[in-house]
Amino acid sequence: MNDEKQAAPMAASEARYRSILEASPDGIAITDLGGRVTMLSARAVAMLRAGRESEVIGRPITDFIVPEDRSRALERIGLLFAGKSTGPGEYRGLRTDGSTFDIDVNAEFIADQSGAPAEILFMVRDVSERTEAREALQRSNVLLRSIIETAPARIFWKDKDLRYLGCNTEFARDAGVINPADVVGRTDLEMPWKEQAEQYRADDRAVMESGLPKMDYEEPQTNPSGDTFWLGTSKVPLRDDAGAVVGILGIYQDITVRKLAGDALRESLNEKESLLKEVHHRVKNNLQVINSLLRLEAGRSKEPAVRQALGEMQGRVLSMAVLHETLYRTRTFGRVDLAPYLKELARQFFKAHASGDAPPKLTLDLSHVEVSVDQGVPCGLILSELMSNSFKYAFGAKPGGEVRVVLRREPNREVLLQVSDNGPGLPGDFEARRTRSLGMQLVADLARQIGGRMEIGPGPGACFNVRFASATGERRRPGRGARQP
Numbered sequence: 223m224n225d226e227k228q229a230a231p232m233a234a235s236e237a238r239y240r241s242i243l244e245a246s247p248d249g250i251a252i253t254d255l256g257g258r259v260t261m262l263s264a265r266a267v268a269m270l271r272a273g274r275e276s277e278v279i280g281r282p283i284t285d286f287i288v289p290e291d292r293s294r295a296l297e298r299i300g301l302l303f304a305g306k307s308t309g310p311g312e313y314r315g316l317r318t319d320g321s322t323f324d325i326d327v328n329a330e331f332i333a334d335q336s337g338a339p340a341e342i343l344f345m346v347r348d349v350s351e352r353t354e355a356r357e358a359l360q361r362s363n364v365l366l367r368s369i370i371e372t373a374p375a376r377i378f379w380k381d382k383d384l385r386y387l388g389c390n391t392e393f394a395r396d397a398g399v400i401n402p403a404d405v406v407g408r409t410d411l412e413m414p415w416k417e418q419a420e421q422y423r424a425d426d427r428a429v430m431e432s433g434l435p436k437m438d439y440e441e442p443q444t445n446p447s448g449d450t451f452w453l454g455t456s457k458v459p460l461r462d463d464a465g466a467v468v469g470i471l472g473i474y475q476d477i478t479v480r481k482l483a484g485d486a487l488r489e490s491l492n493e494k495e496s497l498l499k500e501v502h503h504r505v506k507n508n509l510q511v512i513n514s515l516l517r518l519e520a521g522r523s524k525e526p527a528v529r530q531a532l533g534e535m536q537g538r539v540l541s542m543a544v545l546h547e548t549l550y551r552t553r554t555f556g557r558v559d560l561a562p563y564l565k566e567l568a569r570q571f572f573k574a575h576a577s578g579d580a581p582p583k584l585t586l587d588l589s590h591v592e593v594s595v596d597q598g599v600p601c602g603l604i605l606s607e608l609m610s611n612s613f614k615y616a617f618g619a620k621p622g623g624e625v626r627v628v629l630r631r632e633p634n635r636e637v638l639l640q641v642s643d644n645g646p647g648l649p650g651d652f653e654a655r656r657t658r659s660l661g662m663q664l665v666a667d668l669a670r671q672i673g674g675r676m677e678i679g680p681g682p683g684a685c686f687n688v689r690f691a692s693a694t695g696e697r698r699r700p701g702r703g704a705r706q707p
Contacts, residue, residue, distance in 0.1 A: 244263055244264055244265075246263060246265065246345070247265065248265065248345050248346060248347045249262075249263055249265045249266030249268075249269045249270075249345075249346035249347070249348070250262070250263040250265070250266055250343065250344065250345060250346070251263075251266050251278075251283060251343075251344040251346060252332065252341050252342070252343055252344070253283050253341065253342045253344065254341060254342075255339060255340070255341065255342065257282050257283050257284065257299065257342070258280055258281065258282055258283070259278050259279055259280065259281055259282075259283055260279065260341065261275075261279075262275045262278055262279070266278075266346060269315070269317070269323070269325075269346065269348055270286055270315075270317050270318050271317045271318055271319050271321070272318045277318060278318075283342075283344060284296065285316070286315060286316050286317070287313050287314070287315060287316055288313070288314040288315070288316050288322055290314075291313040291314055294311070294313070295311065295313060295327070298311050298329070299329065299342070302329055302330075302331070302342070303339075308329070309328070310326045310327060310328040310347075311326070311327050311328075312324070312325070312326055312327075312349070313325055313327060315346070315348075323348055323350045324348070324349045324350045324352070324353040325346050325347060325348060325349060326346075326347045326349050327344055327345070327346050327347075328344070328345045329342055329343065329344050329345075330342070330343050330345075331343070370390045371390050371391055373390070373473075374475070375392070375473050375474065375475050376389070376390065376392045376393040376396060376473065376474050376475070376476075377389060377390045377392075377393060377471075377472070377473050378390075378393050378405075378471075378472050378473075379460060379469060379470065379471045379472070380426065380469050380470050380472075381468065381469045382430065382467070382468060382469055384409055384410070384423055384426050384427075384470075385407055385408065385409055386405045386406055386407065386408050386409070387406060387469065388402060388405075388406060389402045389405050390402060393405070396414075396443070396445060396446075397413055397414065397446075398414050398445075398446035409423075410422045410423055414444055414445060414446045414448075415443045415444045415445075416444075417444050418441065418442060418443055418444065421441070422441075425441075425457060426457065426470050426472075429457045429458065429459055429470055430459055430467050430469070430470055433459050433467055434459075435456065435457060435458040435459070436455075436456065436457050437456045438454060438455075438456055439454075439455055439456075440452060440453065440454060440455075440477065440481065441453050441455055451476055451478040452476070452477050452478045452481045452482075453474040453475065453476065453477065454474060454475045454477040455472065455473070455474040456472070456473050456474070457470055457471070457472045457473075458470070458471050458472075459471075557592050557593065557594055557595065558592070558593060558594075558595055558598035559590060559591070559592050560588070560591045560592070560593055560598065560601055560629055560637075560639075561588040561589060561590050561591065561629060563598060563601075563602065564586075564588060564601065564602070564605055564627065564629060564639075565586055565588055567602050567605060567606070568584060568586060568605065568609065568627055569584070571605075571606060571609050571610075572584045572609075572625075575609075575610070575613045581623075582612075582613070582617050582623030582624055582625055582643070583623065583624045583625070584624075584625050584627075585624060585625070585626045585627070586626075586627050587626070587627070587628045587629070587630075588627070588628075588629040589629055589630040589631065591629055591630070591631055591637050591692060592692065593637070593672075593692045594692075596672075597672045597690070597692065600668040600669075600671050600672045601639060601672070601688075603664070603668055604639065604665050604668050604669065604688055605627065605639070605641065607661045607662075607664055607665050607668075608641035608665060608686050609625060609627075609641060610661065611661055611662075611684070611686075612625045612641065612643040612645065612684065613625070615645065615684070617643075617645055623643065623644060623645065624643060624644045625641070625642075625643050626640075626641070626642045626643070627639075627640070627641055628640040628641075628642075631692075632689070635691070636674075636689045636690065636691055637674075637689065637690055637691070637692050638687060638688075638689055639687075639688045639689075639690075640679065640685065640686070640687050640688075641685075641686050642679065642683055642684060642685035642686070643683045643684050644682070644683040645683045645684060646683070647681045647682055647683050647684055648678070648681075648684050652678075665686070665688070669688045669690065672690045673690050673691055674688055674689050674690025674691070675688070675689060675690075676688050677689065
């Protein structure tokens, strides 16, 4: 009867234990004071992948920890018996099938009615996912650090107070230290480049306040030796998970060699440009001197043929002088815009040759067309020869004459230079006579020189068309060439 009375409370106690075990989301194991398992929760059985609780009952609790962690586990149990609180311990658990998993274990005594330790309660939590996440984060950090360290640039990041939170080794060396950790907590005012610190900080604030990056700009920096070098810098705002700006990330490269080379190249180009400008100016002046000498010689001669020949030579010299003047003014020495060049040449030619009470009218319809200098000189000579032909044969004393010059790019991308007049037109035997005309032969030769051809246009007056492909690409310019009444 007494045994039955004692058994009833024990059964009730075990039932309470069992209900506590099954209600816990963690695995629970109860052992005797020697560490042998006396009871397991269903969650603990599942953790160990045991078929049933009886497979574990009676075995030492340390059988379910990997061998290399067992001595540490026993040491913590010893501290428990010594009355010292140990807190949870992290171990590699060992399942019944031999697989391992990460666990946190906390142990406490279960006291008997007298308050003395009777059993040990182990609370076991599977932390494999947490461990995997931590290891993944560690791998990610290692990868990120590797990227930062191997990137061919200096990289740094700061907090909102503009204190350095980190950098790579290359940046640390620029700061005069070896370990990037020595930069953490500093500001630019404490760096070797303190002379540029305020500008750096102003840029940082502008990026953080606007939330917009500042990309690929040049700035100087003083190194620990006191020398100044040049950086190509980019900065972007750092944001937290909510999108708020919490700092700044910067990256730069040393572009000193490139910048110095670029500056030297620009200086060299400026010198060469000045030299070419001076050459064109002097050539233009010399051609004007030659033109004046030809004009004086023509004035002294009493022979009409000589005066005519000298006048034609003046026109040819003028065309070259005006080209050099155009190049001198525009400072584009490899190419020439034909519209302003031919406009000025035509005006000067007209001024030199138009005379009488009713001189002919000059009409210009010139579009922007760029050509190489090698094509510009022949185009000027062609214009001079064709305008000379109009003044020589088209008008005489007849009033109301007109010389028209057209320059445009055709739909097939060819350039058309057209000179026409409203005179009586070409004589019937023009084709036979053109082979004996120096001017016409010169125009045909010049057209071939620039890769083009000369064509006779329809009447009623004389019309000459020269078509050719430009040797330089057309660049966009505003407007068209002007007409002159």
